[in-house]
Amino acid sequence: xxxxxxxxxxxxxxxxxxxxxxxxxxxxxxxxxxxxxxxxxxxxxxxxxxxxxxxxxxxxxxxxxxxxxxxxxxxxxxxxxxxxxxxxxxxxxxxxxxxxxxxxxxxxxxxxxxxxxxxxxxxx
Numbered sequence: 001x002x003x004x005x006x007x008x009x010x011x012x013x014x015x016x017x018x019x020x021x022x023x024x025x026x027x028x029x030x031x032x033x034x035x036x037x038x039x040x041x042x043x044x045x046x047x048x049x050x051x052x053x054x055x056x057x058x059x060x061x062x063x064x065x066x067x068x069x070x071x072x073x074x075x076x077x078x079x080x081x082x083x084x085x086x087x088x089x090x091x092x093x094x095x096x097x098x099x100x101x102x103x104x105x106x107x108x109x110x111x112x113x114x115x116x117x118x119x120x121x122x123x124x
Contacts, residue, residue, distance in 0.1 A: 002026035002113050006096050009118030012086055016122070020081040022096030022115055029077035033099045035111060036070060036081045038092035038120075045095065049081060050104035059104045063089075086122045093117040 008020040024032065035050035049070035050059045058070050069082040079096060097111035105111070 004096055004098060004113050004115035006094065006115040006118040009094060009120045011121045011123065014086060014088055014122055014124045016086050017082070017084045018086065018120060020083070020094055020096075020118060020120075021078055022080075023076070023078045024098055024113070025077065027098070027113070030074040031100065032113075033101060033104055034070075034072055034079040035097045035099070035104065036079075036094060037097060037108065038090075038094045039117075040089075040092040045108055047106035048094070050106070051079065052104060053102060057104070059106070061106075083120070086120075088122045088124045090120060091122050092120060094120050 003025045006022045012018055030053055033052055036048040037045050038048050039045040048061050051070045051072050055072045067085045072079045095117045096115045098113040099111040
């Protein structure tokens with residue numbers, strides 16, 4: 001059974017930080033490109049950040065560049081999203097996703113497995 005389990009969401013003041021974690025079980029983690037997406041209230045799901053299998057290459061949405069950092073620990077089957085300088089506009093449900101394509105994609109259909117989501121709320 002494949003599972004992606006996210007943790008680390010919560011309520012934070014603007015300017016604060018949160019670190020999201022996502023652990024994959026049931027599959028060989030290092031074979032998967034990993035990504036974070038988010039879905040703000042009333043909006044579609046959007047790409048936030050992605051990281052290749054080795055961790056050597058990353059990609060970010062323009063809105064989070066310089067504030068968010070994606071990383072992975074293949075020994076722990078876990079991908080992280082460090083979020084700094086949070087803004088109210090970052091409020092959303094955050095989802096991690098896993099895909100077999102070695103390239104980072106910014107569209108949801110390129111990812112096979114999804115977590116259940118974790119709520120991030122940034123108050124002003």
